[in-house]
Amino acid sequence: MSYIKFDKEQVVNLEYALSREVIRSNRAGSFSSTTIVGCNTRKYHGLLICPVDAFGGERHVLLSSLDITVVFDDKSFNTGIRKYKGDYFSPKGHKYIEALEMETLPSRIYRVGSVILKQERMLVHYEEQYLVRITVLEASEPMKLQIRPFLAFRSIHELTHANMACNTRVDYIPNGIKSKMYEGFPELHMQFSTQVEFVHVPDWYLGVEYPEEQKRGYDYSEDLFTPGFFELEANEGDVIVFSASTREEKPSGLKAKFTKTVARKTPRNSFRHCLETAAQQFIERRNGKTYLIAGFPWFGSWGRDTFIALPGIALAKRNKLELYRDVLDTQVGRMKDGLFPNMGNVGNPAFNSIDAPLWFFWAVQQYLMRGGNDAWLRYGNAMKDVINAYSHGTEFNICMRDNGLIYADAPGKSLTWMDAVVNDVPVTQRKGYACEINALWYNAVCFTLDLARKARDRKFVKEYEKLPELINKSFHEIFCSDEKGYIADYVNDEEGKNFFVRPNMVIAVSMPYSMLSADEMKRILDVADKELVTPRGLRTLSPGNPKYKGTYSGNQEQRDNAYHNGTVWPWLLGPFCEGWLKVYGKQGYQKVRKLIFGLEEVMSEHGVTTISEIYDGDPPHAPNGAISQAWSVGEVLRVIDLLENEYANL
Structure with missing residues (x-):
């Protein structure tokens, strides 16, 4: 049957x-x-x-x-x-x-x-x-x-x-x-x-x-x-x-x-097999290069999406290290001034992404954890190039300030993953210090320093060894609030602290090197669980916010206004579930399993046998956007892999 x-x-x-x-x-x-x-x-x-x-x-x-x-x-x-x-x-x-x-x-x-x-x-x-x-x-x-x-x-x-x-x-x-x-x-x-x-x-x-x-x-x-x-x-x-x-x-x-x-084809006879075959669809080998397509039918190869989706696409269960290297090598070959292509076709890429280079470090961490022992030899120079570019300043006014944090202000540009722009104005204004950017930055610096110490790269270590402590101190001063119980989404010179409840704070919890205490992680996850988590992923804004849009519909301007203001993204289950397992351990296992395997319901909807890009924030959470999205599939596969391996004996 x-x-x-x-x-x-x-x-x-x-x-x-x-x-x-x-x-x-x-x-x-x-x-x-x-x-x-x-x-x-x-x-x-x-x-x-x-x-x-x-x-x-x-x-x-x-x-x-x-x-x-x-x-x-x-x-x-x-x-x-x-x-x-x-x-x-x-x-x-x-x-x-x-x-x-x-x-x-x-x-x-x-x-x-x-x-x-x-x-x-x-x-x-x-x-x-x-x-x-x-x-x-x-x-x-x-x-x-x-x-x-x-x-x-x-x-x-x-x-x-x-x-x-x-x-x-x-x-x-x-x-x-x-x-x-x-x-x-x-x-x-x-x-x-x-x-x-x-x-x-x-x-x-x-x-x-x-x-x-x-x-x-x-x-x-x-x-x-x-x-x-x-x-x-x-x-x-x-x-x-x-x-x-x-x-x-x-x-x-x-x-x-x-x-x-x-x-030679793998039958789509189970939830896991559907995801695995869907994952293979995103790999594109052309002209001697290997790319990961962000989504079908209209997306190309995007840097941010590649680094987030790749661990689940290539490493979950199958552990295809060679494929993983091929994709990373292609991206490293496209790097420019410490930035990776964000979107656009292969011949004319755009580099307007502040987080793609920082997700690169996370992708290398996943590679190392799965046996990629040549991580430093292969990617160390690229990692140091990004650190140097960010610390001294690069395109789009991306730079490290004296407090060790990354600040960006590029008029008319949206540099984080919440990147919708209408009439040259970012829909989701997040200029300045963004919480997940600085969490990714801290993770990148700590990871690079650890590998540099093992490789005896004394010059790099000497230049940056005091930076993690400074980042940590400044992060808590700028983002944290005992009164709110969670961290600010972004902070800038004009507006001060913005405490809209968005899922970006969950990324800070999930990082391998995190600045947050166990208590801070728990409070952030509890707020996200209460206001953002749905059976299809995490909302991009709390329904309690006046800017919340519960449905994604209409013309492009109307859709762009909803894209990151309430619309649900399945890929965010990756950082949320990993953070939940990190904080709650055995007590959190069944909740994560229920969330992830609940997505089996969508196998016969929208993009049949795959997972869509987005879903409505309001129930019944109708599917929308691209019918098959790489980071939706990849992050669900990665969490399944965590449940079956790292957290299997809880």
Whole structure:
């Protein structure tokens, strides 16, 4: 029995079915994504989405969708589905779905009269190739299959419309065709495992709508190009494999390739296996470098997200130290003036993150704890570069003041992870001293000093050995309040201390080197537990605050205003749960276990078999944002690993 499955009643209910999406990556920059019934609801949906070097490596939708039509008794039954204006869906192929399973591959069973078809779909690892295996399970008489591809050839962030520049010509190749709508793009090779006839009738399908883009306040209507359709005869027992690829394939090998590729896949037959397979999707190997993608479908490789997600992605259970090193090495190679890229594509990164370099130290600590004994030899120079850059000052007015604490003030910039900006004004004003930044700073300095002492780096030790004591003293003077019982979120020269209840203070508790006493940790965690913890993660602001936003919806400005003002983030369960176990030990074990394994409920929601980026602050905590987020998955895996290893014998 499949772990994740959907029955006919669920899939014919479009409100239910269209709210559940599937994402698969090839681990080399390409991905495939759509809803469980195959109806694209986002501009980011498509069956074959690939990076295109001619356009800076940005990902582009090549194959948007595929209509598979069953023809018998002079009647046609199209199993595809698209949305048009006025909530009109055509065709309505979802009504033919009998069952849908997600265990190894997204697999749909269609019943059309006396014909039963099984469609299994996959993206091939490390290749830009999308495969569909069609199995005729039952057919009382001969029939035909017509397969019509819909092409977009545009950036995932844009939409396309009918135009005269489109190349409508196709070239014939073994058992198929190749097509390229515009110059600069790769050719799309569409082939079958058996002989087919291609009917060349190029056309545009106008006004296809993407309701998720409409909800988000973006353009949501586009036109899709089809070069024509393929036709073949089929009988009961036949197995046909369709391939869409950026290179020509040998048709005779497609069936075997599909079978071999399936055999190598890990079944999604448990909560743990779902998370582990989701984790592998974020790894991207391109041009000799290894990156970690922050989230699907729209994020790229971000420094902060990489360092926070990587321990859970690469080390939890599997302990893939080589993979871990590859990702860290790639990031170190991109470092500039003590800063790591925060966002942007590989060729044009932005460095506006004060915490990414400090999370790097934490990531190296996790590496060392799991057997990475070459940590200092490999990363010591980079660590010292960050310490030196921060202590003497670097870009964005990031600098250490005389009190040993890190202060930052860059007008119009949000440098911490709460980084939403609307009309060049940070939504979450946190300039000055931020609590988690200085907790990370203290951890970084202490960790580097410890390794430097062991390596007998006397020069570094002499320069910085008195700094931890100064940081600790200043931190308590500036952030702590006996009256409040928790620490300030940030402090600056103009506003003084801001005591909004936010989850950043929990990060200070969780650090390996923490300035907080056991009593201070307990009080902080208790406040967070009371005001921030939900079954889906931690709120970014207490509901008692006038600025609290309980739902994440509307256009981009409305969503940005809610992003860090109440919206729940699952990744924050990592520092909270680690801090809770640190403080409460055996007494806290069951609470942490309940929190983490409670997320099994989301495996059949939003991003099916993975964890979303964010959830509403208000119950029932509806999922939102990216459908699969690396640090959501990574931190949950890391906490499971803590429960099963470090805290297993409590």
